[in-house]
Amino acid sequence: MKIVFENCSPVEIAVAKCSCVAGTALCNHNVALLFQTAHYSTLNLAAVPPVLSCTETEQRWHKPRTMGVKPGRVSDMVFISTKPKQFTVADGVRSTRYKAVRGELPDPDVLKVSEVYKDFSADIAPLITTMAISVDVPLVNSTFGKVQEGSPISYQHPLPLSRVIVRHPDAPPPPPLPVDGYRLEPTTCEFVCSHQQHLHLLSLATTLLMARKIFLI
Incomplete structure (x- = not known):
């Protein structure tokens, strides 16, 4: 550099x-x-400050490392022991969830839970009555077919995205940047920049040759 x-x-x-x-x-x-x-x-530093080692800085054991934890699908998670006892389980345990019924999910009759079990009390009604299943909730696509929006299957097993890239050979080439003849309209902003802000705005300016080089990379 x-x-x-x-x-x-x-x-x-x-x-x-x-x-x-x-x-x-x-x-x-x-x-x-x-x-x-x-x-x-x-900061009025005459030299680049040295990089401190982990023993020279504050301990971070009490601070949760949430930046490295991200939500994911159950099918992508692997549960493995810290010390596998057998070589057969060294790869961990993965989710084997599959579509156990035939046809689209859920069946239209399943959406009538409140109508079918309206005469049942809460202590004898099935667990499905507490899942807020209703015909008013829209259906979304998933790996197992149509499911209700917000259900665990809708975000744990979403419809897989296609990785096939379709190329269009007849597509027109992109226009050169910046577009010839294009000019910014005069602004009505009355903000007065300081000297440092004015120099910062000047540093953001680019020439036509530099813009085309960046665009072609």
Whole structure:
């Protein structure tokens, strides 16, 4: 990575190179380096601060690591022991849920739960009466067919997305950017930028050659 500035006021970038694919233009690595350098300058740091080891910082045992935990489908989860006793269970236990009935789910008669069991008391009525199944709830597609929106099957087994990429050879090429003849309308904003904000807006400007290089990468 290499950035060369011109000796002028305001300061302008003369050369910006990077080893990434977008290195011929102003890539995100160069922009990140500029922002990080500006941050160090704002903090009045004469040098890059050293990276502290885990023993030199605050312990994080009491802080939950929620950033690494994300919701997922049951079929994608694998339960495995920390010390497998047999080689046959080394791959863990996976969900083997399958469609146990034939036809679309749920059956239209199943949606009439409140009508069928209206004369039953709560202590003898089946568990299905507490699942808020009604004909007013819309149906959505799932791996097992049509199910009610919000049900566990609707988000645990959604309709699998196709990974087949369809290419259209007759599609017109994308227009060159920026579009010739396009101009921004005059703004009615009366906000007056400070000197630093004005320089920041000037840094976001790009030339036609640089925009086309970024677009073609």
